Each structure stands twice: as C-alpha cells, then as structure tokens.
Amino acid sequence: MANSIEIKNVSKSYGNTVALKDISLSVNSGEIFGLIGPDGAGKTTLIRILATLLLPDKGSAVMTNYDVVKDYKKVRSSVGYMPGKFSLYQDLTIEENMQLYATMFGTTVEENYHLVKDIYSQIEPFKKRRAGKLSGGMKQKLALSCSLIHKPEVLLLDEPTTGVDPVSRKELWEMLKKLKNDGVTVFVSTPYMDEASLCDRIALIQAGEILGIDTPESIVNSFDKTLLSINSSDKYKLLNDIRSYEHCNSAFPFGESLHYTDKRTSFDIPQIYEYLRNCGNTNVEIAVIKPAIEDCFMNLMVGE
Amino acid sequence: MRNIKIILVKEFRQIFRNKQMLFILTFMPVLQLVILANAATFEMKDIKIAFVDNDLSSASRQMIGKFEGSNYFTIAGHLESEKQAEQALDKGECDLYLAIPNHFERDLMREGASPASIVVNAIDGSKASLSAQYTNSVINDFMQGFTADNIGYSSKASNLNLLKKINISYANWFNPELNYQAFMVPGLLVLLVSLVGMFVSGMNIVREKEIGTIEQLNVTPIKKYELIVGKLFPFWVLGIFELAVGLSIGKLLYDIPIVGSLPLLFLFGGVFLLLVLGIGFLISTTADTQQQSMFITWFFTVVFILLSGLFTSIENMPNWAKIITYFNPLRYFMEAVRMILLKGSGFSDISFHFIVVCCYGLVINVLATLMYRKTN
Numbered sequence: 001m002a003n004s005i006e007i008k009n010v011s012k013s014y015g016n017t018v019a020l021k022d023i024s025l026s027v028n029s030g031e032i033f034g035l036i037g038p039d040g041a042g043k044t045t046l047i048r049i050l051a052t053l054l055l056p057d058k059g060s061a062v063m064t065n066y067d068v069v070k071d072y073k074k075v076r077s078s079v080g081y082m083p084g085k086f087s088l089y090q091d092l093t094i095e096e097n098m099q100l101y102a103t104m105f106g107t108t109v110e111e112n113y114h115l116v117k118d119i120y121s122q123i124e125p126f127k128k129r130r131a132g133k134l135s136g137g138m139k140q141k142l143a144l145s146c147s148l149i150h151k152p153e154v155l156l157l158d159e160p161t162t163g164v165d166p167v168s169r170k171e172l173w174e175m176l177k178k179l180k181n182d183g184v185t186v187f188v189s190t191p192y193m194d195e196a197s198l199c200d201r202i203a204l205i206q207a208g209e210i211l212g213i214d215t216p217e218s219i220v221n222s223f224d225k226t227l228l229s230i231n232s233s234d235k236y237k238l239l240n241d242i243r244s245y246e247h248c249n250s251a252f253p254f255g256e257s258l259h260y261t262d263k264r265t266s267f268d269i270p271q272i273y274e275y276l277r278n279c280g281n282t283n284v285e286i287a288v289i290k291p292a293i294e295d296c297f298m299n300l301m302v303g304e
Numbered sequence: 305m306r307n308i309k310i311i312l313v314k315e316f317r318q319i320f321r322n323k324q325m326l327f328i329l330t331f332m333p334v335l336q337l338v339i340l341a342n343a344a345t346f347e348m349k350d351i352k353i354a355f356v357d358n359d360l361s362s363a364s365r366q367m368i369g370k371f372e373g374s375n376y377f378t379i380a381g382h383l384e385s386e387k388q389a390e391q392a393l394d395k396g397e398c399d400l401y402l403a404i405p406n407h408f409e410r411d412l413m414r415e416g417a418s419p420a421s422i423v424v425n426a427i428d429g430s431k432a433s434l435s436a437q438y439t440n441s442v443i444n445d446f447m448q449g450f451t452a453d454n455i456g457y458s459s460k461a462s463n464l465n466l467l468k469k470i471n472i473s474y475a476n477w478f479n480p481e482l483n484y485q486a487f488m489v490p491g492l493l494v495l496l497v498s499l500v501g502m503f504v505s506g507m508n509i510v511r512e513k514e515i516g517t518i519e520q521l522n523v524t525p526i527k528k529y530e531l532i533v534g535k536l537f538p539f540w541v542l543g544i545f546e547l548a549v550g551l552s553i554g555k556l557l558y559d560i561p562i563v564g565s566l567p568l569l570f571l572f573g574g575v576f577l578l579l580v581l582g583i584g585f586l587i588s589t590t591a592d593t594q595q596q597s598m599f600i601t602w603f604f605t606v607v608f609i610l611l612s613g614l615f616t617s618i619e620n621m622p623n624w625a626k627i628i629t630y631f632n633p634l635r636y637f638m639e640a641v642r643m644i645l646l647k648g649s650g651f652s653d654i655s656f657h658f659i660v661v662c663c664y665g666l667v668i669n670v671l672a673t674l675m676y677r678k679t680n
Binding site: 052076077079083087088090091096147 | 307311321519
C-alpha cells in the first residue's frame with residue numbers, strides 16, 4: 001500500500017524553542033494514524049507543517065505524492081484540515097459556511113454531498129442557524145463537513161476531541177472510522193492516551209521527538225517489564241517511598257493507584273511489600289496488571 | 305472570478321450582520337458632519353470685552369459705542385482701573401480689555417493720535433490674534449468716523465485724511481461669504497473616507513487572524529490576489545458610499561458649493577480609497593490582534609489628520625512640517641476635494657495630486673501584498 005504521508009527528518013524551531021527534532025514517519029494510505037503526546041509535544045506544529053501553514057526549518061514532507069513546500073497548492077486541494085480551535089465563520093450560517101468552503105475549493109455542496117452526507121445530515125435541519133450559535137458537537141460536525149467537502153485524500157485533524165464531551169468524542173471516532181472505510185487517510189493528533197486503541201497505528205511524541213511508532217497492540221506488547229499496581233492509605237508517602245527504593249525503575253500515580261516497574265528482570269513481590277511495610281505504609285496492596293498505552297508512553301519517556 | 309465572488313458575498317454578509325459596524329458606518333457621516341461642521345468653527349462671535357475708561361469724554365464713549373454696536377463683541381463691563389480689568393481677565397470674565405488713557409479726546413484732537421491699550425488673553429493664540437484684529441478694525445472704524453466729524457478742529461486732520469484715502473477693501477474668492485462650513489465639510493468628507501478605509505478594512509483582516517478563521521482560509525487553494533481583492537473591495541464600496549452620503553448631507557444641510565465636476569471627485573475618491581485601504585491592509589499584515597491594529601492605525605491617523613490641513617492651513621506650518629505633509633496621503637485628497645468643490649478645478653489642476661496618490665497607492669498595495677503570507 002502506498003504511503004499517504006511521508007515525513008523525513010523534519011525539524012522546526014520557534015526562536016530558541018525547539019518544537020520538532022528530526023521527525024520521520026510515514027502514514028499508509030487508508031489508515032487512521034494517531035499522533036499521541038502531551039500538550040507542547042509538537043503535535044500542532046507537525047500538523048500545521050503538513051497543512052502547508054508552516055514551513056519546516058529542515059527536512060521534507062510529502063503528502064499524497066506532493067511536497068508540502070514546493071507543491072503546496074496541490075497539497076491544499078487534496079488535503080482537508082480541521083484546526084484544534086473552531087475556525088469557521090461564526091457570523092455565517094451552517095449553509096453559508098459550507099457553500100463558502102465548497103466554492104473556494106472549486107466545487108459545490110451538491111456535487112460532493114454524498115461525501116459528507118452522514119455527518120452533514122445531522123446538522124442540516126439547523127442549516128439556517130449561525131455557526132456561533134451551535135453547540136460544541138454541532139460545531140465540530142460542521143467543521144468536519146467543511147474540511148471534507150472538497151473530497152480530500154488525507155484528512156488532518158488537530159486535537160479534535162480536546163474539550164469535547166464523551167458522547168461527541170465517541171461520535172467523532174465513529175465518523176473517522178467511516179471515513180477510513182471510504183478510503184480517506186486520517187491523521188489525527190490527541191493528548192488522550194485512551195484514544196490510541198482507536199487508531200490503526202500511532203506515533204508517541206514527546207518534546208518534539210518521536211518515542212515510538214507502531215500499532216497500539218505492538219506498542220503494548222513491546223512493554224517488556226512487569227507492571228505492578230500498588231495502593232496504600234497514604235499515596236503521597238507511598239510514592240516517595242517507592243521512588244527511593246533501590247530497584248525502582250519508574251513509579252507514576254495513575255488515578256487511584258500507582259504504577260510501578262522494577263529495574264530487575266525477575267523479582268519477588270513480597271520483597272517490595274516488605275520494604276513498603278517497613279517504611280510504615282499501611283493497607284499496602286500490590287497486583288500485577290496489563291500495561292496500557294499510557295504506561296508504554298511513560299516507560300518510553302523514562303527510557304529517554 | 306468565482307472565488308472573488310464568493311469572498312465578496314461572504315464579506316457583505318458579515319458586514320451586514322455586524323450591528324456595531326453598521327451603526328458606525330451610518331452614524332459616523334451624520335455625526336461628523338452635523339456636529340463637527342458646526343462645532344469646529346474658527347469664526348469668532350461674542351468676544352467678551354471690558355473697558356477701563358479713564359477719560360470719560362465723548363470721544364471715548366463714542367469709541368465704546370462702536371464696540372457695543374459690533375456683532376463680534378459683548379460687553380463684559382466697565383471697570384474702574386486696569387487692576388480690576390486684569391483681575392477680570394484672570395478670572396476669565398473677559399477675553400480682552402481696552403484701556404483708554406486720560407486726555408484721550410484732547411490728544412486725539414490735538415495730535416490726531418492717542419495711546420489706548422488692548423490687553424488680550426492669549427492662551428488660545430489664534431483666538432487672541434483674531435480678537436485683536438477685530439478690535440483694531442473697530443478702532444479704525446471709529447477713527448475714520450471721528451476724523452470725519454471733527455475735521456475742522458484737528459490740526460493733524462490732513463494726515464488723517466490721508467489715512468482715510470487708503471481704503472482697503474477685500475474680496476473673498478471661492479468662498480465669498482467666508483462660510484466656515486464650506487471649508488470644513490469637504491475636509492470632513494476626506495476624514496470620513498480615510499477612517500472607513502484605514503480602520504474598518506484593517507480591523508476586518510486582523511479579526512480573521514484573531515478568531516482563527518484565516519487558518520482555514522489559508523489552506524484553501526484560493527489565490528492571494530483573489531483573497532485581497534475580495535477582502536478590500538467591499539470596503540471600497542463602503543468608502544464611496546460614505547463619500548456620497550457625506551456629500552449629500554453637506555449639500556442638503558449646509559448647501560456647500562459644488563462648483564467642480566462630481567465624476568472627477570469620485571474618481572479621485574476611488575483612487576484615494578485604494579491608497580488608504582492599502583495602508584489599512586499593510587497595518588493588518590503586521591498586527592496579530594485587532595487591538596494592535598487599532599493602536600497602530602490610530603497613531604498614523606492622528607498624525608495624518610493634524611498634518612492634513614483639515615484644521616490648520618499647511619501654508620502656515622514650519623518648513624519641516626510642510627515636508628512631512630508631502631508624505632501624508634490625506635493632504636492630497638484634502639486639497640483636491642476643496643479645489644474641486646469650491647474652486648471648480650478640473651483634472652489638469654489636480655493632476656499632480658492625482659499622480660502622487662496613484663503612485664503612493666501602488667507602492668503601498670504592492671508592499672502589503674508582498675507582506676501578506678498564507679504560509680509562515
């Protein structure tokens with residue numbers, strides 16, 4: 001299968017701040033590719049480079065066989081871009097926004113109606129309403145419809161689920177799956193690790209560097225350490241104690257409990273239990289758990 | 305073409321949905337012309353004058369009578385001493401006072417002259433010099449009448465007769481009644497057109513940056529020139545509309561003379577608008593927020609207005625300021641509008657202005673287009 005996006009050694013700095021460090025990755029056509037990382041990791045910068053809104057300092061990026069710098073005009077007609085912030089005209093109606101973008105891409109709403117039908121039909125009853133008066137979920141559907149109206153081969157979405165309620169999030173991912181089935185390559189960035197499993201492949205990004213690229217399953221399988229979930233009455237004391245444990249590799253608070261990996265390849269759980277008890281922790285519970293993407297991310301970060 | 309059309313449709317829709325903008329666009333011409341044309345007048349009326357008459361003779365009373373008869377003066381009072389008069393001046397009870405010395409009448413009869421003094425509050429320089437002028441003209445008037453009446457008694461009558469023979473008369477061309485509004489209204493028209501051009505257009509482009517819509521616009525294959533034309537043309541139309549409204553108000557309300565050709569005026573206005581739109585556009589390419597754009601535009605507008613000849617004539621400015629005015633686009637349109645409306649100047653008379661505005665506009669717009677980037 002041909003590659004839809006081919007990024008080679010892309011670097012970008014804003015003054016002294018390095019946003020992207022020598023990034024290389026390729027996205028197969030027709031897959032949902034997730035760019036996953038915390039705020040400030042460089043996700044938006046990378047997407048803006050792919051959307052031809054930013055010029056990379058170094059390296060090159062090819063979208064649907066067109067270079068984003070040299071052939072930016074061709075890239076613009078074959079790529080759909082949905083920025084993180086709602087950026088359609090709030091003082092124009094749904095219908096007017098759709099017409100505007102369709103026309104600017106040299107097409108009409110009628111001509112490509114079938115492409116956006118699933119999404120657009122949900123907001124069509126309100127088409128005379130101004131975009132500024134829509135709910136968050138409806139705004140998102142409109143933005144998605146507008147970025148799809150010119151039949152793009154690749155769809156770039158910058159944090160589409162940030163600040164969106166769980167129901168709308170779920171809906172969005174279903175829409176993305178449908179688009180994938182229609183043959184659209186979806187490149188989506190998100191700070192939510194739990195959304196990783198919804199992607200075909202993911203890239204973990206941190207401080208402008210890619211930590212790993214693979215399918216979510218392989219990334220989880222590549223987790224080569226035994227992961228323990230530890231709990232006790234005083235979590236703050238527990239965290240301090242376990243971090244000062246001589247064999248501690250990593251320990252991060254994860255919601256209710258604390259996720260721990262050991263430096264040794266084989267070790268005794270009772271030994272750790274004993275250590276924690278001796279430090280004065282009460283109600284200590286230790287269990288072996290299966291790692292999630294977030295654990296892999298943390299593990300890779302520690303590896304750095 | 306289709307792209308320009310859709311941008312135009314979008315812009316006009318947005319303008320007509322922006323209630324504050326519509327309000328400003330409709331009320332700005334009315335307000336400026338109704339209030340400013342009446343309020344910003346240099347004509348002096350009701351100058352408050354006080355008298356210190358130390359002579360109390362018929363001549364001095366005659367002279368004071370001349371002031372009382374004049375439209376320009378209101379009598380603030382007759383005071384005992386110059387000291388009192390000074391206090392009145394300090395308190396602002398009078399704008400100036402006239403002190404008539406002892407033996408005023410006697411000296412006038414004998415010598416044909418007497419040293420009366422006028423003391424003027426000169427905080428407002430132009431007001432002071434104007435009131436001094438008016439006072440002088442009233443005194444001259446008195447002198448002429450006085451000499452004529454007392455010709456037989458005066459030993460220096462022959463000298464005064466000579467004075468009387470040199471009778472200077474004035475004719476005010478192009479604005480025979482010295483109607484201040486005929487001077488102000490054309491200037492205000494220029495102000496209107498410039499404000500629409502610079503502020504409204506510049507703000508509009510920056511607004512798209514601020515709310516992020518420019519992002520989505522920039523990823524479309526729409527060409528730069530299409531976007532620029534689509535964004536600026538609506539404001540060109542609005543500017544022409546404002547000019548027409550302003551001119552109509554000027555004609556209906558103040559009956560300002562329209563001696564020259566209206567098509568020429570609108571042609572010049574159209575080209576001038578391209579220039580100011582370009583300035584607004586140029587500013588908007590450098591600003592990131594509407595506030596920034598406002599401040600920068602405001603800075604330039606104030607300088608442009610003060611150096612445009614709207615209130616103070618450019619001829620009276622010092623040389624260095626005169627040189628600066630050559631870089632002021634408003635100056636050219638200001639002169640041209642007044643020349644066309646009041647003097648009936650034809651194209652050949654304003655061709656210099658026209659060419660300068662054309663070149664200036666071209667340079668600014670090319671610069672702004674180069675500065676505008678869809679990609680960073």
